[in-house]
Amino acid sequence: MKTQQKVWLVTGVSGGLGKELAKSIYLSGDIIIGTMRSEKDKMLFEQDFPQRSKAFILDLSDTGKIPVVVEESVKIFGKIDVLVNNAGYGLFGMVEEASEEEVRHQLEVNFLAVWKLTQAVLPIMRQQKSGHIIQLSSRVGISAGVGGGLYAAGKFAIEGLSEALAQEVSAFGIKVTLVEPGPLRTDFFGRSVVFAQKEITDYHAATGNIRERSKQMDGKQPGDPAKVASSILEISRLENPPFRLPFTQATLDTLQQKIISYQQVIDDWKEIAVQVQY
Template structure:
């Protein structure tokens, strides 16, 4: 497989998980990489490569976003691929979710993505080209028990990104939503937080808590193989808007959409005919 090695990749959350795997794959293909993270010490090994610019960026801090984009353009002159990867998961029943924690989840996973995207878009418009890779989730299409907060952010990202794709196509900019299933990243460990549990929800969520926590380090998906797919997508002249990743993602999304179509057919005789008579 050959990849376009002339691009500059700007990656948020590059210290671990998908961000790091994508950064490594892009470098291996000869690209230049702007690797960003809240803690740049975690980028030290990547930064040893002369094709890497390691920068501090907190997606909830506009000043750090603006500084990182400015420094990236100063060093490389362009940004060809934006990977909005930074984020984390908050889990628990809606009644268990603290409002401040829920707002922080949306600030990171939704408003942070929007802030970085808006900061990069002027450059891509001026270039007349660009690719925005939004790291969504199978949880952006279908919701598992305890996943209301995280899925809420990813459902929002899906709708916003679909609209964005239509808005920026005129400027030669592509948008792709990447929808991974379970991959062996920190998502089920360091990058997940549970709300304070309520006893009333024990019979609803206890088994799901146990299942979810037990998958940490056991997920079947290989982030490096996912990164290879993502680099291939980035080389497509007309990439798809949505890219599920892994068999679990395809199976869950297909089941959810099939069930939704069946439910649509079932309710149609009652709810379709609502026009004035």
Template sequence: MTTWLITGASSGLGAALARAVAERGDNVVATARDVTKVQALVDEHPDTALAMALDVTDHDQITHVITAALDRFGAVDVVVNNAGHGYRAAVEEAIDSDVEELFATNFFGPIDVIQQILPHMRSRRSGTIINVSSIGAVVSNPGSGHYTATKTALEGVSDALNREVSPLGIRVMAVEPGAFRTDFAGRSLTQSATAIADYSETAGRRRKENDHSHGTQPGDPAKAAKVIIDIVDRDQLPFRLLLGPDAVRVARDELHERLAELEAFAPVSSTTDFTANSN
């Protein structure tokens, strides 16, 4: 039986994944800042589910959750770093304290979880770490620069981590979801207190009061959860897993544009090596 530890399991993709894991008979440690929001899952699956309070910015809470998971189930096979939130602001509008809290939650929190679970996984020469990123790590929209910076940073660390731990039998996967029908835009999205008029037609269009996408997103979190579980069951994982046809389209278009730009500037980019006549 596989044991999953999922952060941010109270809503959205995290909640759908925790439920799907429990319903197929696996063990699940479902965490959330407000533990009451994941208690129902334990009530339905008392033998295989454990609800734990976790703020991923709290190092001691992470330690407590991992210790409790190991005490209860003996091992943690899959860790899903899903906890996080969005932030809307033009780069100039962002408040330092907002950005510090955003990175603490979306980047440094998952890193702390990873660092604390790795000794256990290394000792077993087994384990899977899934870091939930965003299609925004591929293309960043106006107003989302700081949010996507956290996800780009998480993917960069994940890439290095994958190369470090794969020889030890540990797998790493970054998940890049497109738009899914969750309460992300309502509950999990914050923004700068001040809006600058010059950005009204760029970042301003994506501020919460102007964003009417909530409830119309194409993605189904339950289907995304099933895909993640099915992929984890395979012998080999992709390093990056796109979720949603919108994510596939965005990534494909961006890669085509990057390749075209690379080729267009390759002649000048390739002129920087030392030559016999270099001074």
């Protein structure tokens, strides 16, 4: 292995952003460890990225397997420089519609597995005194909308975890980046969105039919995942990568609206907020 060559561990490389990332990483000359769920995707990955790669079958709802993937990776390549917690899916539906089982599964995949993978690479990165943890959040990790509360709950959780983590590990030379894309033209709305099984049609008149709206978005998203992938590769080369990395105009607009609405909260409530102090 060349000394400059980085070892990346990326979850969910079977399609979408994960696949684009794997391509960019491989083309740059780095080593790509990818996780996927099926034997077929493993075979395709091994064909596309020969030699400088390793594939692991990993369903993120099986968090017990995560430490094994990390241990095996270190045995083979001796280090992990960059972890990208990319894999995920969207559970959409009104808060009232979702079942406990649906919410549990989504949080296991979209949050618990992210924490578990992060925790598994930290001893290695601390020892290396270097490393970069890149978390796929979303525009929805900044602000949630109708029908997206459950998906947002997982992304908000990643944001909170990562804000603390960045402060905890900076002394060890470990960097953390939250990637916050708006709509990207991946398979997400095609096959990675699951709707709550229970549908309460009363909501249609009140808020619109989110199931129909999501279908219409598929294939029309403004963001190009290949460009996002090359930007992620670029920032991974920086000595001081950004903590927050927004993509698409939609995320910039969301950030702007959030600033305005928080300023309004301060203006409206500052007297009452401080009034409770001893």
